[in-house]
Amino acid sequence: MLFGQRLRRLAGWLATAAIAAAFAIAVAAFFELLGRDAETRTAVLRGYTFLTSGDLRVAFDLRWDQLSAVMALVVTGVSSLIHLYSIGYMASDERRETFFAWLNLFVAAMLVLVLAQNFLVMFLGWEGVGLCSYLLIGYWFNRPMPVVNPLGRLVAGEPDDRLEVWAPPAAKKAFLANRIGDVGFLLAMFLIFATVGSLDFDDVFGRATGLATGTATAVALLLFLACTGKSAQFPLYVWLPDAMAGPTPVSALIHAATMVTAGVFLVARTHTLFEASGTAQTVVVVVGALTALLAALIAIGQDDLKKILAYSTVSQLGYMFVGVGLGPIGYAAGMLHLVTHAFFKAQLFLGAGSVMHGNDDDVDVKHFGGLRTVMPVTFWTTVLAWAAIIGVPFTAGFYSKDQVLAAAFDHGGVGRLAWAVGVLTAGLTAFYMSRLLFLTFFGERRWPEGRHPHESPAVMTLPLVVLGVLAVVAGFALSTFTGEGGRFQGFLEPVLGHEAHEGTSAAAFWLSVVATGMAAIGAGIAWLLYGSGRVDWLAMRARFASAWRALAERLYVDQVYELFTVTLGRAFAAFLAVTIDQRTIDGAVNGVAELVGTAARSGRRLQSGLVRSYALGVLGGAVLIVAFLVFRP
């Protein structure tokens, strides 16, 4: 017993050690892969056949190739940093060993997902990460959290700030939205098995070009439905902002760096199926672009630090889907954005957690201000990640985002539309991220009396530093300006295929100028409104009240969903309960009883008890019989 108690305190270190070990193994396997020729960089581990039914044989097969290597490195690497961070962040929580257990379970499920060699094993991982997401979002199930009111006043503790929210509904919402997507995954698997006869990737992708276009489109669109659920695209993105009810390391790991990227990985892995159907690719690109724009707009109107980042994640995932939806021209760009986004978004979330940790777990941006002098490490690392996400030249985000946009532009057709939307969104991204930066770290101090914001311990700031540095260097370390000939793209080419850009590098340069220019404009406007102190942004909200309200209320998408699901559901249930159950069914049963009663009451009148009536009855019967006998034909 004594031993177990002591182990509890070590739970965090144990968990981190486990993931760090996994990372080390991944790095070793990666180098082993590099040691081979480009064409032979695939290793398949055939495991135990756990499902046999008729012609279907499914085994725990694992696949180690360039794509899985990239994902595994990102997952285990970022995860070890976040585990380390969590040791500090969750230090005062009583149930933290459960937290670390679930966090480890999540990483295990995610690794199953990325290492799968067939659809069913991948689905196991898919469901596993969904489960862990549910568990971890609902981790603080017994703790109400204050809702940030964007229409409210400035100082914490004022009456209209004290709305409360609980975690379990958010966890359920996440699971349900994911489940709807999973129906797509299941149906796609059924269709694949029905047409191809196997669920193994090598079999399916080998025969993908032979599939009828209709089948390929159906499969691809069903898989993409699963992606909209898991990777929070329209229409199933609504769970991600609510998922911020979970602890911040969970938001960083699951809802920024790894789980939500599973959808992008799925499209990349099954790219031959998507290439077999132009319609599906168009759908992916359009949905990705529009989601990016929608989420960026909503992010502008949020005051909750984590919700801004959540919508930012949805928006950046849109970019990734544009990348992988374009076809061979954009796979490497989309995957590069996945990697760089993991770095800078994880940093932003961990930085947000650090800010919260030092501010009594407050998330309301209205209550911060001027924190850069109090929390320098957090500030500077956040600046690095901010630079990456808005696309400051030569940061990692600059490389990946501009490559996605250039690939979209060169693709033509729907790609041009995606490019335009993407550039606009880049401007909006710069605006809301700069707004976040200025409101939190610059300006006059707005925190309430009695609060002493402080920097976080080294266990938390070290991952911030590592991620911040990665957010800056990952770009030019992995890739070239256009992506052509870069290490990242070359590494992935045997798996994903590649199509060279048609435009010249001068064209790429000018495209980049346009995108960066948009970002500069966005950041500039944000500085003017929030950073320079010249504009009273709180008063501006009152002036543009209806527009602000629309953005703050998340463009009413959640309300529409609630109308269709909750309200309609309740109305339907009421209809079933009252009209059908009570009135019709119970009415029928009771009606039968009534009928019998009435019939009986009428029949009762024959029983008068009078002997003479009975005698009359006997006489009547006798007369009838005699008449029958006399007159019968």
Added chain:
Amino acid sequence: MRVGPGAYLLLSALLFGIGVAGVLIRRNAIVVFMCVELMLNAVNLSFIAFAKVNGTLDGQILAFFVMVVAAAEVVVGLGILVAIFRKRSSASVDDVNLLKG
């Protein structure tokens, strides 16, 4: 004067009708019994008439049967009536309405 069997049958029918009317109309139990006897005797008469018409003895034998049954029935019926009368001191058939439901 020769009276054909039709006259006997007519008389029998009349007697039977009077008996039925009496059973249905009269309230006194003893009168009802008397009317029942009347009906039985009417039937007896018609049996004899038909026996004479057919020239056989069947009808006459049946008449004897009827008379025996009638006698037994009177015994039992009067016994019941006396028992009821002792309990209720009323001989009206309208008063035995316990089967009313």
